[in-house]
Amino acid sequence: MEYFLQQLINGLTLGSIYGLIAIGYTMVYGIIGMINFAHGDIFMVGAFVSLIVFLILLSIGVTFIPLALLIVLVVAMVVTSAYGWTVERLAYRPLRSSFRLAPLITAIGMSIFLENYVQVVQGARVKTLQPVITGGYTIMEGNGFTVQLSNIQIIIMILTVALMGIFSWIIAKTPLGRAQRACEQDRLMAGLLGVNVDRTISLTFVIGAALAAVAGLMFLLYYGVIDFYIGFVAGIKAFTAAVLGGIGSLPGAMLGGLIIGLIETFWSAYFTIEYKDVAAFSMLAIVLIFMPSGLLGKPEVEKV
Amino acid sequence: MTGTNAKKGRFAAALKEAAMAALLAAVLASFLLGVRTIPAEGGLSFYYRPMWFAVAVAGVFFGRLFLRLIWWRGDRTTPKLYDKFTSSLGGITEGWGKYLGPVVIIGAFLLPFVASRYVIDTSILILTYILLGWGLNVVVGLAGLLDLGYVAFYAVGAYAYALLGTHFGLSFWVVLPLAGILAATWGMILGFPVLRLRGDYLAIVTLAFGEIIRIILLNWYKVTNGPDGISGIPRPTFFGLQFKRFGEHTFHQFFGIPYSPMHRLIFMFYIILLLALLTSYVTNRLRRLPVGRAWEAMREDEIACRALGINTTNTKLTAFAIGAFFGGLGGSFFATRQGFISPESFTFIESAIILAIVVLGGMGSQIGVAIAAIVMIGGFEVFREAAQYRMLIFGLLMVVIMVWKPRGLVSGRMPTIFLGKERKSVSGDLVKEGEG
The missing domain is CATH 1.20.5 (Single alpha-helices involved in coiled-coils or other helix-helix interfaces)
Structure with a gap:
């Protein structure tokens, strides 16, 4: 029981991170119907930028951790958003009217580029960061096993819920969100009615990248180890989460993220840790085959 | 003013x-x-x-x-000369282009007599990728299904030979077809559940399958020896004659010539050349059969295909299986050439390279795929020193070429069926790609 509860907490934390990345996939898929294959690597860039900014802050004497983390968060979001915007501008926008698989192929190219770019400029070795946020609470004790809820886990979950709230509000209430939903339904018509389609799509990428940056920072703080390759696997899992929740649906992405996080954690805890990725990938295949519209998605109607 | x-x-x-x-x-x-x-x-x-x-x-x-x-001055787009060149490549059976194919093939056959060891070695590598490119071309170029896990079939072929060869002592020539069939079977097993999916979903699921197979190879110690891989894979024999300096039944003894390590290299070169030509020949034949026509029809418009009574699931499955078959052949050859394989050779990046060769070469064009393989793998070899940077440039090139020429470098498309006597190649820009 105690072990189960601990795994539940760990799974929810991991799921929060996947959920934040999944939002980027789901929004982009909703609006232009493409899989932004490079999104996982945007998350990786976010983690690296967070790490570097944090190191700089420490070296110039900003040692008050909450302030430092706030600055890291803002700077990482801005820089990573710039990456998201640039990727869209260079690799996807020129191919918007091309055939469907063309942007997917440039996305793969971009993903390879970003991975190797970070490898070249920052080196291939893993980067480790000492635990920044320590401490936590003991929730339960029994059978010689203590259930811990660490501070970092609390922060990750609260931050995720807060961001979810903010972005749901943006999509539901603001002009940007309205434009986004309009583009999702019919890009041509939205354009005719005066919505700046290119700008809306760009902003979608920017928002997705900003959330990925937050996820990157969380990943860095939670695990303390990053390398240039983390984006690939995390990206596929987050995409699985987006599909599981129903692609195009924001709450769905979050829900999917949590489920994938839980599956992965429980699989590692009760079965074999080596095959945890197999569990997540099989989940992807199973979901796509048996319920391609996901848990909260709308079934897609094929138009001729 | x-x-x-x-x-x-x-x-x-x-x-x-x-x-x-x-x-x-x-x-x-x-x-x-x-x-x-x-x-x-x-x-x-x-x-x-x-x-x-x-x-x-x-x-x-x-x-x-x-x-x-x-x-970007004025409205200058791509140079005219280039378009002329590629359209002539697309319509390779017209005019002078008719002779290009045979000339290149004869040239390839004569290559070992003039080239150095390094050139032959590189050519073997390039031909392996040409074989894989042509194999994947069946799936991506002809049937229009984006497969991001092609390397899985390559791995199946390689491990099939490695395991059968080292444990049971089966010869390369026995295992080669077996490996192809095994890979094709895997293609069908993996393909069957996922082929109802739309293009980009299919791509991601194939990617996931590719990764699953790699993770299994990595962790199934008992059979695959995990990350340590399998070594001591037997080399192929020339009608039972071995390419060894000493021992019984060796190639140089039988023909009464002095031993040279080049013999085996040249032999390898001819094996892969013949395998590649076989792939090309079979594919070209299949394109003229109903199943091949169904592939291309499905690529152009899947819904119309279904309306016309083509069983799209079976059509996709055959494309998948045949593509996988050639992947398996390539894998077996890879295993016997290297003598050592490990899961590290079968990562996603390998799939991406093969896919890039197909897509950048011009989907469906065999000449384009061959050119792309030569340029890309040759380029990798040239920049071997700058190993870190070449993948960087590779990713960038994938983006740049795709944006510049979304149809690939050789984008002309030769219809397999035509009215009257006139046979024209269709410029890729005129063809609307199917959604599949």
């Missing part, structure tokens, strides 16, 4: 644009390029790298200025 004003205006606009681009580059480069993290005692340390940062920003500024003022 207005002329100079317009010129000035253009220059000012270009300058502004370049400044914006440089600003963006400054944001992008700020932390990743401008700071380098290094492992240090008790965590990480870093140093500033202002030169890299400055070079990147300046490079973007002047690059943008150059593009704006010189390259």
Whole structure:
């Protein structure tokens, strides 16, 4: 029981991170119907930028951790958003009217580029960061096993819920969100009615990248180890989460993220840790085959 | 007077644009390029790298200025000469192009007599990728199904030979067809559940399958020996004759010639050349059969296909299986050439390289795929020193070529069926790609 509860907490934390990345996939898929294959690597860039900014802050004497983390968060979001915007501008926008698989192929190219770019400029070795946020609470004790809820886990979950709230509000209430939903339904018509389609799509990428940056920072703080390759696997899992929740649906992405996080954690805890990725990938295949519209998605109607 | 004003205006606009681009580059480069993290005692340390940062920003500024003022001047698009060249490649059976194929093949057969060891070695590598490219071309180019896990079938073929060859002592020539059939079976097993999916979903699921197979190879110690791989894979024999310096039944003894390590290399070269030609021949034949026509019809419009009574599931499955079959052949050859395989050779990046060869070469065009393989793998070899940078450039090239020529380098498309006597190649730009 105690072990189960601990795994539940760990799974929810991991799921929060996947959920934040999944939002980027789901929004982009909703609006232009493409899989932004490079999104996982945007998350990786976010983690690296967070790490570097944090190191700089420490070296110039900003040692008050909450302030430092706030600055890291803002700077990482801005820089990573710039990456998201640039990727869209260079690799996807020129191919918007091309055939469907063309942007997917440039996305793969971009993903390879970003991975190797970070490898070249920052080196291939893993980067480790000492635990920044320590401490936590003991929730339960029994059978010689203590259930811990660490501070970092609390922060990750609260931050995720807060961001979810903010972005749901943006999509539901603001002009940007309205434009986004309009583009999702019919890009041509939205354009005719005066919505700046290119700008809306760009902003979608920017928002997705900003959330990925937050996820990157969380990943860095939670695990303390990053390398240039983390984006690939995390990206596929987050995409699985987006599909599981129903692609195009924001709450769905979050829900999917949590489920994938839980599956992965429980699989590692009760079965074999080596095959945890197999569990997540099989989940992807199973979901796509048996319920391609996901848990909260709308079934897609094929138009001729 | 207005002329100079317009010129000035253009220059000012270009300058502004370049400044914006440089600003963006400054944001992008700020932390990743401008700071380098290094492992240090008790965590990480870093140093500033202002030169890299400055070079990147300046490079973007002047690059943008150059593009704006010189390259994108007027409405000049791609050079005319290039289009002519590629359209003649697309319609290879017209005019002088008719002789190009045979000439290249004869040239390839004569190559070992003139080339050095290094050239033959590289040619073997290139031919392996041509074989894989042609195999994947069946799936991606003809049937229009994006397969991101092609390397899984390559792995199945390689491990099939490695395991059967080392444990049961089966010869390469026995295992070769077996490996192909095994890979094709895997293609059908994996393909069957997922082929109802739409294009990009299919792509991701095949990617997931590719990764699953790699993870299994990595962790199934008992059979695959995990990350340590399998070594001592037997080499192929020439009608039972071995390519060894000593021992019974050796090639040089039988023919009464002095031993040379080149013999085996040349033999390998001919094996892969014949395998590649076989792939090409079979594919070209299949294209003229109903199943091949169904592939191409499905690529163009899946819904219309279904309306016409074509069983799209079976059609996709055959494309998948045949593509996988050639992948298996390639894998077996890879295993016997290397003598050692490990899961590291079958990562996603391998799939991406093969896919890039197919897509950038022009989907469906065999000549294009061959050219792309030569350029890409040859390029990798040339830049072997700069191993770190070549994948960087590879990713960038994938984007640039795709944006510049979304149909691939050789985008002309020869219809397999036509009215009357006239047979024209269709420019790729005129063909609307199916959604599948």
